[in-house]
Amino acid sequence: xxxxxxxxxxxxxxxxxxxxxxxxxxxIWRKMAYFGDALSHASILGVAGGLALGLSSFIGxxxxxxxxxxxxxxxxRRWYATDTILGVLSHSALAFxxxxxxxxxxxxxxxxxxxxxxxxAVSWADLWVIWxxxxxxxxxxxxxxSRLIAMTVGYDLAASAGINGRREQLxxxxxxxxxxxxxxxxxxALLVTAFLIIPAATGRRLASTPESMALASVAVGAVSVIxxxxxxxxFDTLAGPTMVASAAILFAVAQVIPKxx
Amino acid sequence: MSLITxxxxxxxxxxxxxxxxxxxxxxxxxxxxxxxxxxxxxxSLLHVLTGALAQAGGDVIRxxxxxxxxxxxxxxxxxxxxxxxxRFLSLPAKVSDQAAKDALDRVGSPELWGRQVSELSGGQFQxxxxxxxxxxxxxxxxxxxxxxxxDQPGSAAFYQLIAxxxxxxxxxxxxxxxxxxxxxxxxxxxxxxxxxICCEGAPDVVSTAPEYRALxxxxxxxxxxxxxxxxxxxxxxxxxxxx
Numbered sequence: 001x002x003x004x005x006x007x008x009x010x011x012x013x014x015x016x017x018x019x020x021x022x023x024x025x026x027x028i029w030r031k032m033a034y035f036g037d038a039l040s041h042a043s044i045l046g047v048a049g050g051l052a053l054g055l056s057s058f059i060g061x062x063x064x065x066x067x068x069x070x071x072x073x074x075x076x077r078r079w080y081a082t083d084t085i086l087g088v089l090s091h092s093a094l095a096f097x098x099x100x101x102x103x104x105x106x107x108x109x110x111x112x113x114x115x116x117x118x119x120x121a122v123s124w125a126d127l128w129v130i131w132x133x134x135x136x137x138x139x140x141x142x143x144x145x146s147r148l149i150a151m152t153v154g155y156d157l158a159a160s161a162g163i164n165g166r167r168e169q170l171x172x173x174x175x176x177x178x179x180x181x182x183x184x185x186x187x188x189a190l191l192v193t194a195f196l197i198i199p200a201a202t203g204r205r206l207a208s209t210p211e212s213m214a215l216a217s218v219a220v221g222a223v224s225v226i227x228x229x230x231x232x233x234x235f236d237t238l239a240g241p242t243m244v245a246s247a248a249i250l251f252a253v254a255q256v257i258p259k260x261x
Numbered sequence: 262m263s264l265i266t267x268x269x270x271x272x273x274x275x276x277x278x279x280x281x282x283x284x285x286x287x288x289x290x291x292x293x294x295x296x297x298x299x300x301x302x303x304x305s306l307l308h309v310l311t312g313a314l315a316q317a318g319g320d321v322i323r324x325x326x327x328x329x330x331x332x333x334x335x336x337x338x339x340x341x342x343x344x345x346x347x348r349f350l351s352l353p354a355k356v357s358d359q360a361a362k363d364a365l366d367r368v369g370s371p372e373l374w375g376r377q378v379s380e381l382s383g384g385q386f387q388x389x390x391x392x393x394x395x396x397x398x399x400x401x402x403x404x405x406x407x408x409x410x411x412d413q414p415g416s417a418a419f420y421q422l423i424a425x426x427x428x429x430x431x432x433x434x435x436x437x438x439x440x441x442x443x444x445x446x447x448x449x450x451x452x453x454x455x456x457x458i459c460c461e462g463a464p465d466v467v468s469t470a471p472e473y474r475a476l477x478x479x480x481x482x483x484x485x486x487x488x489x490x491x492x493x494x495x496x497x498x499x500x501x502x503x504x
Binding site: 146152161163204 | 308311314333334336338339341342343344345348352354355377403405
């Protein structure tokens, strides 16, 4: 008989696999990996800030991720290159976050849980938030799907059909902020990007269209979560890293399959 | 009949004027080639015509229910992005398999159906983009430097295809060309742009003369022509234009 915390953890992992699987495709297509990395590192300030203000860590992470997304959107290419602005914003947030987390450590924050996730400590309340967030991400992306795909193929092509590429990019960055907010508790600030990139990169090998790549990417993420949880339970390894390691092995296996597309 | 009319249209990027007081119209069935140096506002003019770019001043008048087929400047679709040509034809809105098949047949490339867009050659990709643009029988076909990256026979074949499509569909064609002097011979009008319209006229169809044959090479079947610019002032391109 499976213990309840294992079921909660697996369900939380599956929600993360759903959101990161869909959004991870755009992270790969639009080369937003550094953006994902930056937002997840900055989330440490969000966790510390959220708890210091007596709010949930989810609200704190969401707030900091949204603030950085919007700042980036406003400042983009005005004085510095995108990755420079991103580096300044996110590493500043990381530094302040680490100081805050350290000051509060032992009291309410475990640095290890922040960095590597604490999936086994997911509560039923957390689970509602995580699934709510994941479904919100998937709904928004599905709603904007054809515009997002047109914009990914080309801004000019999208613009000629009345699609505002910049607005769609904002949709992507905000849903990515939400995805990171729900994922940090589960897989940790260091490994969120792994969940965005590895399943989607694996899905690429199996897919011939953007739609099938998104589905394959979610499936690979889900299998990684289930295998990772089972291995972690059996051999007492860290749950978050074990799920990412499972995804990495699936990625390697997919490279052996002869390329069809 | 005029499909799109521009009246005193100006376009700015931030504060920099790109186009000043441009007046011109696109008439049904005609082929217009727009030439001009880099930064002369060619693409901006095209984007104003499609409606993708808002003008800073003046009026853009489109006939009601106007359908535009657009072929963007060469896109870079990387192989991280899986997309079959069939799926590409459903951008931005879904089209039926039959419509997709008809469009690929019409551009003479039915074999591209299941191919990955990222693996197409320059010429194949141009045909796929053209197929996408003609789905739904547009009133105007707009192309942004469609022959960039194609060699001369490739350009000539592409121009012939455009001329055939125009005859078949009856659409007007507005094409931006990166080449100032060698244009599509079927152009009814060539417009030379440099922030404003410098000059316009018909291209010289000279492909039968041996010296031009030598210039254009064989196998272009008269698809290319020369355009003689009838303005003699020289342009510097780092300042907005006013004369």
